[in-house]
Amino acid sequence: MGQCQLPEKMLNFRGVSTGNRVKIAVIGGGAAGYFAAIHASGPGIQVLLFEKSPKVLSKVKISGGGRCNVTHRPMENSKLVKNYPRGEKFLKKAFAHFSVEDTFTWFESRGVPLKIEEDGRVFPRSNTSQSIVDALQDTADKLGVTAHLSTGIQAIKPVAAGYELLTDKGTFLADRVIIASGGHPSLGAYGFVSTLKHKLIAPIPSLFTFNTPQEPIRELMGISMGDAVVKLEGTKLSYRGPILITHWGISGPAVLKLSAFGAAWLHEQQYTARAIIHWNGALSEQDYANQLQDYALGHPQRKVLSHPLFGVPSRLWEHFCQNVGFAADQRYGELSKKLANKLVQQLFCYTVDMKGKTTFKEEFVTAGGIALEEVNPDTLESLLHPKLYFAGEVLNLDGITGGFNFQAAWTTGYLAGISAKKEDLDS
Numbered sequence: 001m002g003q004c005q006l007p008e009k010m011l012n013f014r015g016v017s018t019g020n021r022v023k024i025a026v027i028g029g030g031a032a033g034y035f036a037a038i039h040a041s042g043p044g045i046q047v048l049l050f051e052k053s054p055k056v057l058s059k060v061k062i063s064g065g066g067r068c069n070v071t072h073r074p075m076e077n078s079k080l081v082k083n084y085p086r087g088e089k090f091l092k093k094a095f096a097h098f099s100v101e102d103t104f105t106w107f108e109s110r111g112v113p114l115k116i117e118e119d120g121r122v123f124p125r126s127n128t129s130q131s132i133v134d135a136l137q138d139t140a141d142k143l144g145v146t147a148h149l150s151t152g153i154q155a156i157k158p159v160a161a162g163y164e165l166l167t168d169k170g171t172f173l174a175d176r177v178i179i180a181s182g183g184h185p186s187l188g189a190y191g192f193v194s195t196l197k198h199k200l201i202a203p204i205p206s207l208f209t210f211n212t213p214q215e216p217i218r219e220l221m222g223i224s225m226g227d228a229v230v231k232l233e234g235t236k237l238s239y240r241g242p243i244l245i246t247h248w249g250i251s252g253p254a255v256l257k258l259s260a261f262g263a264a265w266l267h268e269q270q271y272t273a274r275a276i277i278h279w280n281g282a283l284s285e286q287d288y289a290n291q292l293q294d295y296a297l298g299h300p301q302r303k304v305l306s307h308p309l310f311g312v313p314s315r316l317w318e319h320f321c322q323n324v325g326f327a328a329d330q331r332y333g334e335l336s337k338k339l340a341n342k343l344v345q346q347l348f349c350y351t352v353d354m355k356g357k358t359t360f361k362e363e364f365v366t367a368g369g370i371a372l373e374e375v376n377p378d379t380l381e382s383l384l385h386p387k388l389y390f391a392g393e394v395l396n397l398d399g400i401t402g403g404f405n406f407q408a409a410w411t412t413g414y415l416a417g418i419s420a421k422k423e424d425l426d427s
């Protein structure tokens, strides 16, 4: 990912009318913006939220297939941060202030009980994202947060009295500003922050599946293995988890994790790479060989084709047998060492050539955004401009699939909010 400075946007500030003065302005009505606005609010502290679209919390509403995967199972922060390909160190500090447990407490104390699913993902017990949307909106309403919809910020200008915000509905003057405008696939969309001269990391996609257009394995779409290891040849990147064969190529948590941690490298390679699949992560190469030998000794008359081993589904096993060149009546007892070895290679280092990617629609995020080294991880305040804060995906941080992205939005939103509010109480 490259770093760049945007050309300064042409400003056209039209003067601020007195009605347009505000203590705290929040830019963006997503998860991070709402959480920031809620925590910035307090008696006598007016918070105005600007959202360029006609609706707030749209991503929360559609997230997790309409169920909203709100966070991930509680774990030590040192383990939690390992799920963020970008932002690990930054979030370690931020999570010390607002953790997964705090997310549980916040939603459950507002009448939204949460449940942990087997794979660690956390959803509202109601199984609908509307519960999360309602909790956020009700709390913001009670606190008197005002949302200006269809009001996009075109530019921000630091001035002596705070920040002037140029919107399509006039100019506002804010004492403090929290930018929570989310991620964008192109640098141009960050134009409204150009006047701030913050370093921007060029956005690139994260969380995608691998297209393998020339691989016959695509004919086995729908087949999955619950505990595979997928590596990228030529790198040290290797991730373990379920894998799914799709009409386009390979998908599943192991592949998505690889796409997130390998996002920059894959982008450089223009999404042309070789993946190596080890289908049963619990077994070593030697385990396969030994267990194959034991099985052959115990069941010499059984046909290899019709007796799959190692938890491999029969269609995938037949595919392996075909690749090795087994005759239909090949028996285990007649397996030569050379053939057995070829079968082990199919199981342990099956290769597929990736050419292109497909967006993972369930939860896609953008890597890139405001460079973290110019933001204080304990307060989310800009190190270049006092009383300016960032929260959520606008920052160069992103998590893998599983609720980690919302957790980052809650944590950074909370910190930006309380820091902006503290500033007010202190002054």
Ligand SMILES: Cc1cc2nc3c(=O)[nH]c(=O)nc-3n(C[C@H](O)[C@H](O)[C@H](O)COP(=O)(O)OP(=O)(O)OC[C@H]3O[C@@H](n4cnc5c(N)ncnc54)[C@H](O)[C@@H]3O)c2cc1C
Pocket: 027, 028, 029, 030, 031, 032, 033, 050, 051, 052, 053, 056, 057, 058, 059, 060, 062, 063, 064, 065, 068, 069, 070, 071, 151, 152, 153, 154, 180, 181, 182, 183, 192, 361, 362, 363, 364, 365, 391, 392, 393, 394, 402, 403, 404, 405, 406, 407, 409
């Ligand atoms: C389909 C889908 C499903 C997902 N599911 C999950 C999930 O289940 N769990 C999970 O952890 N993550 C999920 N994610 C990722 C998660 O939604 C994001 O990481 C999260 O929403 C980021 O929150 P945010 O507030 O930073 O940004 P956003 O939610 O993108 O909100 C930013 C807001 O700012 C507004 N805005 C932008 N520019 C301006 C401007 N100039 N002026 C005014 N307003 C502006 C935008 O319109 C937007 O409403 C999913 C993502 C997608 C796309």
